[in-house]
Amino acid sequence: MPRYRSVLFAPGNRADLIEKLPRSQPDAVVIDLEDAIPNNENAKTEAREIARVSIEKLLTSNPKCAVFLRVNAVSSGWFQADMEFTRGLTGIVVPKIERPEQLDAVDEALEGKDLQLIVGIETARGVERVRELLHPPVTAVYFGAEDFVADMNGVRTTESLEVLYARSQVVLAARVRGVQALDIIEAKFRDLEAFRASGTTGRSLGYTGKMCIHPDQVAIANGVFSPSASDLERAEKLLDAYEKAAFYGSGVIEFEGQMVDEPMLARAKMMLEADDEVMK
Amino acid sequence: MPRYRSVLFAPGNRADLIEKLPRSQPDAVVIDLEDAIPNNENAKTEAREIARVSIEKLLTSNPKCAVFLRVNAVSSGWFQADMEFTRGLTGIVVPKIERPEQLDAVDEALEGKDLQLIVGIETARGVERVRELLHPPVTAVYFGAEDFVADMNGVRTTESLEVLYARSQVVLAARVRGVQALDIIEAKFRDLEAFRASGTTGRSLGYTGKMCIHPDQVAIANGVFSPSASDLERAEKLLDAYEKAAFYGSGVIEFEGQMVDEPMLARAKMMLEADDEVMK
Amino acid sequence: MPRYRSVLFAPGNRADLIEKLPRSQPDAVVIDLEDAIPNNENAKTEAREIARVSIEKLLTSNPKCAVFLRVNAVSSGWFQADMEFTRGLTGIVVPKIERPEQLDAVDEALEGKDLQLIVGIETARGVERVRELLHPPVTAVYFGAEDFVADMNGVRTTESLEVLYARSQVVLAARVRGVQALDIIEAKFRDLEAFRASGTTGRSLGYTGKMCIHPDQVAIANGVFSPSASDLERAEKLLDAYEKAAFYGSGVIEFEGQMVDEPMLARAKMMLEADDEVMK
Numbered sequence A, B, C: 001m002p003r004y005r006s007v008l009f010a011p012g013n014r015a016d017l018i019e020k021l022p023r024s025q026p027d028a029v030v031i032d033l034e035d036a037i038p039n040n041e042n043a044k045t046e047a048r049e050i051a052r053v054s055i056e057k058l059l060t061s062n063p064k065c066a067v068f069l070r071v072n073a074v075s076s077g078w079f080q081a082d083m084e085f086t087r088g089l090t091g092i093v094v095p096k097i098e099r100p101e102q103l104d105a106v107d108e109a110l111e112g113k114d115l116q117l118i119v120g121i122e123t124a125r126g127v128e129r130v131r132e133l134l135h136p137p138v139t140a141v142y143f144g145a146e147d148f149v150a151d152m153n154g155v156r157t158t159e160s161l162e163v164l165y166a167r168s169q170v171v172l173a174a175r176v177r178g179v180q181a182l183d184i185i186e187a188k189f190r191d192l193e194a195f196r197a198s199g200t201t202g203r204s205l206g207y208t209g210k211m212c213i214h215p216d217q218v219a220i221a222n223g224v225f226s227p228s229a230s231d232l233e234r235a236e237k238l239l240d241a242y243e244k245a246a247f248y249g250s251g252v253i254e255f256e257g258q259m260v261d262e263p264m265l266a267r268a269k270m271m272l273e274a275d276d277e278v279m280k
Helices: A015-024 A041-061 A100-110 A124-128 A145-152 A161-176 A192-205 A216-224 A229-247 A262-277 B015-024 B041-061 B100-110 B124-128 B145-152 B161-176 B192-205 B216-224 B229-247 B262-277 C015-024 C041-061 C100-110 C124-128 C145-152 C161-176 C192-205 C215-224 C229-247 C262-277
Strands: A006-011 A028-032 A067-070 A091-094 A116-121 A138-143 A180-183 A209-212 A253-255 A258-260 B006-011 B028-032 B067-070 B091-094 B116-121 B140-143 B180-183 B209-212 B253-255 B258-260 C006-011 C028-032 C067-070 C091-094 C116-121 C138-143 C180-183 C209-212 C253-255 C258-260
Touching: A006 A015, A006 A216, A015 A028, A015 A041, A015 A216, A028 A041, A041 A067, A091 A100, A100 A116, A116 A124, A124 A145, A124 A161, A124 B161, A138 A161, A145 A161, A145 B161, A145 B262, A161 A180, A161 A192, A161 B161, A161 B192, A161 C124, A161 C145, A161 C161, A180 A192, A192 A209, A192 A216, A192 C161, A209 A216, A229 A253, A229 A258, A229 A262, A258 A262, A262 C145, B006 B015, B006 B216, B015 B028, B015 B041, B015 B216, B028 B041, B041 B067, B091 B100, B100 B116, B116 B124, B124 B145, B124 B161, B124 C161, B140 B161, B145 B161, B145 C161, B145 C262, B161 B180, B161 B192, B161 C161, B161 C192, B180 B192, B192 B209, B192 B216, B209 B216, B229 B253, B229 B258, B229 B262, B258 B262, C006 C015, C006 C215, C015 C028, C015 C041, C015 C215, C028 C041, C041 C067, C091 C100, C100 C116, C116 C124, C124 C145, C124 C161, C138 C161, C145 C161, C161 C180, C161 C192, C180 C192, C192 C209, C192 C215, C209 C215, C229 C253, C229 C258, C229 C262, C258 C262
Parallel strands: A006 A028, A006 A209, A028 A067, A067 A091, A091 A116, A116 A138, A138 A180, A180 A209, B006 B028, B006 B209, B028 B067, B067 B091, B091 B116, B116 B140, B140 B180, B180 B209, C006 C028, C006 C209, C028 C067, C067 C091, C091 C116, C116 C138, C138 C180, C180 C209
Antiparallel strands: A253 A258, B253 B258, C253 C258
């Protein structure tokens, strides 16, 4: 499966924004029929129509773009209708998964189509049961901190310690099941340093990409979730030093003040490999 | 179930303190036969007698006061005798629950009486199994950080990162099961700023009330666990702005520098509703 | 089981370092055939030979030293050969345990020998399933943060918030099952203040000892995981004050600005008892 460093959202009813999505060069784009659209029949129906036309145009003008559609939750009244047009899509995004039966419903609605499936874990129940919710055909998961904290009746803070448990549990479950984990959005979209800090924390936890709600966030996500030139250089140097030492029989070396052994070596190798795999 | 922002404890053997409990206007009071009373037969028996008389007086002079009795743990030798007088009480508090069988014993001892049940999760085992321990007739749960850390052989710190995992796990399990979660005590009772900071963290995690061990803590708990006037005003404004935008078909607005969509809207609504429900 | 405050590692192929291990007075030493030795047949075979001879010498010159051998993971090709010589050892250390079947394999390879068993939880899978992995004959567990973060494809930071969830989950599971928990290594071995800070955090979480990769870390670990003279004095004073108050019927006292009740009393008692039990 490809790994998406940046996944940029646009409201499904905004043809103008959908058209511009590829400009900031996100690894994937999501046309949103859920949270970005008011919860009423007219708005959802209208958005679905606008999205359909806009996606066709997008695919014609940017055939290589990875395009996802975020449908409404399985338990909403809009899920089935949202799932009806999936032609040309790379995959769908299904929000607020919290029970295995909901995954079965998604699987059925997919009718065997070859689509990637990104699920959202963003409720108390979803976080508690996340280990049961990341089976195939799920290919990626995002942790929705805003929805989760709303569901917990909690308060979002800059430090985000209130979601550290949930954010850690989701990425751990994803790693064990070989599913890509996408990090939380940053609602204060003008504060790019907050976005970078949040992404850096997400990356430290094992997230390998981030959801973006504004084009300016994309380049930062692409940067945070790619090894930097100096990271790569350091990894190369470390590998060189280690291999030289191993040749003389030693499996531990000192490198820039750290005791380096097999696990750190593994991390350096993983970084160099990941750099090859990433969508560019 | 009512939601208690502040739950004030007094030792069961202190008639003078029990009498004064309502003065600071806590949402609920707890007469404690457990940790506040030395672990010996004489002290426990004497406390039970003093508590019985004091509670009767309290109920007579403050008939609207929500009065709880904290009994000794099910596994202690004192539980059955503690459970014998529950007349007039709003409910009981059972500490150190760690196995489902203990809940069965509580259920049996309640003999079908219409009492609220607050349980304490405050041991390593209780935290690990919390998901099995919050079934009816449990109506609320408190996380006992002091006892938990004592059981872990750990160290309490001001930052409380040593209990972040357990504190998060308990409130998550409570939310999934529709049980109110009461936040940790603050032992340094003269440090009201520490109490406020701890309550603010608890609230960010989803706790909706706090245990108090000193009357001065009550007003702070009531404040922290109520939306402030400016919070409420902001929520009203956000709702207005959102509804106006939704009328024109948009489900995303910018409000005070944040991208606002359905989940944030839900949180604003929840705050305004919770303000109506709270015990005042 | 004895409790080890400091567990000092040396590479299995370094006779010179193994010989010097006892000098810094660690509570236990580990001769490492795993991460410290390059992952190839020649290096592993050679290390095994050097380790065998060095351990014999070590046991002769330091008969009271608690000596462990860290073998390669059960899933590696080297586990069986590593397990073949265990004569004189206090126990073995088995890294990267992540499935109950691996414990069965260890149990079988132990052939009923009376050896202590320290297991390493240091992969995403191991952390997720840790509750199933600490059964007898396991006597202690270490959390391997470097390997865990490498497996998560995350990033190690000074604050270590990226491992707080896993580090908390491992020590909790250990406490519930009566297994000693050993805290993470500090790779920047020259930064002794970082080591002390990390140990202090580990101790707050309930870890009772720490893995050391350099002799200079040993004295700090021994200090951090022993109560200080002033801690002990304070605990004695608290006990005295409490007993005096309990004599007069009170179970709550104020002591140095804190409300002290039975759980804090329990912690003070535990500290004084632990001071007697520790390996010195």
